[in-house]
Amino acid sequence: MLIADDEPLARRGLELRLASDPDVVIVGQVGDGEAVVHAVRECAPDLLLLDVQMPGMSGFETLKAIPAQLMPLVVFVTAYDHYAIDAFEANAVDYLLKPVDGSRLSQALDKARSILERSHADGHRARLLALLSALSGKPDLTLEEVLETEDPSRLVEATKQISLKDGTRTIRVSPGGVRWVDAAGDYVCIHTDEGTHVVRATIGDLGRRLDTTGFLRIHRSTIVNARRVVSSRPHSNGEAFLTLDCGQELKVSRSYRKTISALVRS
DSSP, X not given: OEEEOSOHHHHHHHHHHXXXXXXXXXXXXESSHHHHHHHHHHHOOSEEEEOSSOSSSOHHHHHHHSOGGGOOEEEEEXXXXXXHHHHHHTXXXXXXXXXXXXXXXXXXXXXXXXXXXXXXXXXXXXXXXXXXXXXXXXXTOOHHHHHHSSSTXXXXXXXXXXXXXXXXXXXXXXXGGXXXXXXXXXXXXXXXXXXXXXXXXXXXXXXXXXXXXXXEEEETXXXXXXXXXEEEEEOTTSOEEEEETTSOEEEEOGGGGGGHHHHSOO
């Protein structure tokens, strides 16, 4: 908080009243408009207690000199009530008359806290939405889409890529586009929407590279993308078969039957 008043006794009175509030940190006290602008630039206060009549620039002229991106919340503190309309037109949080009543000062601080909390929440939400938009590759992503998604982290899975080295060759695949993976000797076949990639690796190594919440082992030589499974059917010998959204059918061995309930879409 910054206190701006050309009367030292008025500044001291506000300081004493604010001393009992643990949330308030006074970053400076100044006595004229030019000093207010300088202090705002240097200290970036969240709240400015501003007198209307000061030498040099008035309180309103001072506000015009503060860059918009640095503008703190403002509570006017003055001995004159006829500036109130101008104060609220300047988007002041409150307008306090001298001598300042303790309860009115507390009300003004409560208003400022509420505005700051909303502002911080809005800023955090905007930054989070921008991050999700960038990661998901959806620049037009809306807050409603995020809120309607059970797990917002799923929004980025479709574009997050993993790199697989095969000698001098590097293959990059998006986990969201992988249907299933199966082992073929010293190689694994990665079946994706674009086609099948064959690389020299073990099924265990690849399983550890993939998202453990989205990919599950259904056989010692097969890993499946859980979000691509649409149905299952049991087999008489204790095994089962899964059908993927591409029509492919995969066998689930008896030792992995417990995973079926987690795989079948509702």
